[in-house]
Amino acid sequence: MSTEASRTSPSPSPGQIAGGGLPRGIVPLGIFAAILLGLVGLMFAPANEAGSIQSAKHSLDVGSNALGALLPILLAAVIGYTAPKNLERGSRITIAIIAALIAVFVSRMWGGPTEEHPAETPHLLSWLIGLPMAGGFFLLFLPRQSPTLLRTYTMVVMLGTLALSLPLLSVTMGREFHFNHDVAWIPQFGIHYHVAIDGLSVWLVILTTFIVPIAAFASYGSVQNRFKEWCFALLFLEAAMIGAFVSLDLFLFYVFWELMLIPMYVMIGVWGGSNRIYAAIKFFLYTMVGSLLMLAAILYMGSLYGRASGGTFSFDYFELQRLLIPQHVQAYLFFAFLLSFIIKVPMFPFHTWLPDAHTEAPTAGSIILAAVMLKLGTYGYLRFNVGLFPESSHWMAANLAGVAVLGGILYGALCAWKQDDIKRLVAYSSVAHLGYVMLGIFSGTASGLQGAVLQMVNHGISTGLLFLLVGVVYDRRHTRAVNAFGGIAKVMPVYTAFFIIATIASIGVPGTNGFVGEFMVISGTMVSKALGHFNGVQAMGAALGVILGALYMLSMVQKVFFGPLDKEENKRLTDINSRELIAAVPLTIMIFVIGFFPKLFLDPIAGATSRIQGDMESRVLANPPNVNAKFGGYYDGPVRLQARKAEATPLLATPPAADAPAAAAQANVEGK
């Protein structure tokens, strides 16, 4: 799409280039390249080593690896050459390197994980949490007077975290958990520091480590005051979000969940728009109401566990999963968790904080909020509500799906249609898109669940890009009103190209990421048994939502970018500058990568969703519903503990039997 951009770009005229932003960006980007190239080298190293054991295949491996290494370099050269000529050399090289790295990523992922003995370092996840957090604390000792140092340092820490997160993909994500790390934290309450990752959370963690540096880089030009605090908040937020995605102890999860709030609150409140304090407090209080009720539910589950197990306490996810709670109690616990998560998602009728928060938040805050933080709501529902209360989630699925379709997809789309502020429009479109994610989860089918997880990633990328691009135009005009623009495609052609790519991804045009996720969700809804008789209606409603999505996005695009360029202020607008372009390119590429190669992303997800689905179905089969009872009438006996399933305990890095996976990996290599 860089080539596409170059086609639409006019012949360079020096006065049009924003120019100045580049030299500041070059240092972190050089380091970015160095780190990621080093990482690529690391990824190659073990493959060669393994190859040397089997000398016959050795040359073949090296040959294919060499080709694999050469292709991205070629691609980089092509893209660097065809990139818009009005950009400086440094940023063209950077864009080429980003493209090449993503190409390497795709080619490495294509055959599945190739390492024969996935070396699961149990501390990897702790490093992922610890690096940004320690980096944030160390940042406090850096001098405030040198923003360049702060910028470079923050970027290095974030890219280091990104580099650290990529080895997560080197293991085959089956049905079970990986990178398990479990130590007692507060034995008096049975609280553990327990982190692990499965196919559900792995992409969300990588999404976090991928989006945060982009958001930070995008903010470097627009955030001027109190830059040190800004960097601190970003690093702290990243650590807390990663922590929330990987923690499997409910207590630990709650700690990270609350910890996330404070940096985001400060980001909205300090660097936000004119009405920022109202938005920040609204955001904080809304989220806190839900999360405190969840805290009470967590505590209550802990005490139920203590009662059932005869005195030992635990807040561990796997232990609490064994708990069989009578339905009339479970329903309350379910609602407490549900409230917390649907406020975060947000789902109708608790979505009102979102437009305010987005409108007032700075661009980077919006990107992170939309791309990652909202996912914590959908992730939390899938992980905790479905995982801990399968009967209740089955019982409520049909009703909640109705809310997701009517209140989320359709109402969100209609609200978005009527907005005259671009950012508010994108915020409401988030409500609609997350309606799809929730619908997929409620459907409980394989396709629906996989589509939902993939759609979480998709929404992160496409809406992240949309917020980024809205920020670009806001920085120039300091307004986001749709009717303040018109015809700006004439003065900002490259920007327009990017915006349209983001728009079609958001609408879900085939070939972009949005299509895959929405299609899977809708087809999963169509065949869902959990949704009862109305599954067809709900699928139709969701499909209608796609049409409405096209309507509101395209009408906005038409009003903003096309038509006559009649406003005097818009005639002087400069096109996207190199810093903004560098932030936008990786997201744009990922839109097409997911759009064309969804298998890469769905393979790790499939195992985890089939486990979740299987667990839920077996529990519902064991305790069948009784429609006449008040709370759905599933299990209604005393609280008791089920026996441990072999599968439920995460197996920590059992080196797989040497033959089978190695042979499979070998077959993959040969197959290429």
Next chain:
Amino acid sequence: MFLVLSPFIVLAVGALLLMLAEAFTGSERSLSVVGSIVLFATSACGLAVWLLGTDNVDLSVLAPWIILDRFSLFFNALLPFGAALVCLLSGGYLEEHRLQRGEFYQLIFFTTLGTMFLSAAGDGLTLLLGLETMSIGAYALTAFRRTSTRSVEGGLKYFLLGSFSAALLLFGLALLYGVTGHTDLAGLRDGLAHGGALSDPRVIFALLLVLSGLAFKVSAFPFHMWAPDAYEGAPTPATSLMASTVKAGGFAMAIRVLVTAFGDPASTSWASGWPPVVAWLAVLTITIGNLIAGRQDSVKRMLAYSSVVHAGYMLVGLAAFGAAKSAAIASILFYLVTYTVSTIGALGVLILAGSHGKEAVSYEDLAGIGKRHPALGLAFSFFLLSLAGIPPTAGFFGKWYLVKAILEGGMPLLGVITVLNSVLSAYYYLRVLVFMYMKEPAPGAPKAVPMRSGEVNAALVIAAVCVALLGLRPGATIDASEEAAKTLVQ
């Protein structure tokens, strides 16, 4: 036995020696540091006695007036620790505001000694002695700024209502003596368990009086009226003493009286009916305290109401005693520890934020201070987040443990009310953050100029370390509070 009594002896002798030293040298400069060393030493003695145990010591000489069990040893370590931090704060504050007079420290010592006696009192007589020792010190501390009308007003209010509440308590105990013939708490329990005490209206009336007196001391609704005025008028170190050590002493007394004398559910039908009453008091205290605190313009007054609210939280724990037994008491004890360090920290930052003639009192005074003085802003945020109960701070664990005890006591509704009230309280704690970080002082408005004081800084560092440690590794403290609670609840 003297070893077991060492916390009391160290504090009393230290206080007297310091009084002499001050009289002879006429220098007040080093009093705060030396005073805090004495108090830290007292706390260390309490800790040492805790570790050595009192099993092999014959304490029958003291019985039934002074009870030295794990419960009182817990307070013997906690109360002087809080007072030591207050002592350090006073050093900086009094110097800055030209109030440096030796008797301030003596008053802190004797107030602390009173609270320690209160926590160990096993008899109505020693209880009242401890209570009066504590209260008189606190009255004088409140009115310490003689030139300020607010300080004197606060002191007078506190004195009048405080003596009234002490009288109520005394009257209640006297009635109980009339019914049972005992003044010691263990004897009261036995007396109430036997005979016609069950249906005696005098017992009910006495219980009502005792409860009112106790509610006054811990500033629970509807007896909280004195607290905001006294807290706001008092010099800030005195406020922090009242919010921490004096409040903890009040709770020590309330827990011991209610649990020892009325805690036997088998004994009395009416008299063991206090937990529901306390539950209502607690819910009203929290809710009303939160609603009023949210409307304050003065941060100091907000913190005063917040102290009322926190007393309410602890009362919720006390109300759960009926079902959760020792877990409920343990949760209150742990909450007291976390609350002591957090509130002393928060008030300490408030002290640090102002200087002579430019005290930081209102929200407006703090506008933009987080930008001008990042370390101060960060410290204040940290302590306030702990008070609001945001993880991973001490306050969060306090609330966690408390709600856990309530839920295990089978009171889910009370637990939900408690956590929802935390949201209300988050509003006004966050408002401070809003002013510190997100607003700028109005042009021309007087802005608070932070003072410089090594002593205050030291106290804040100690408090911050405690808050962080309790937030990350609360294990040992929880063990201790559980052990202390178990000795009380047989």
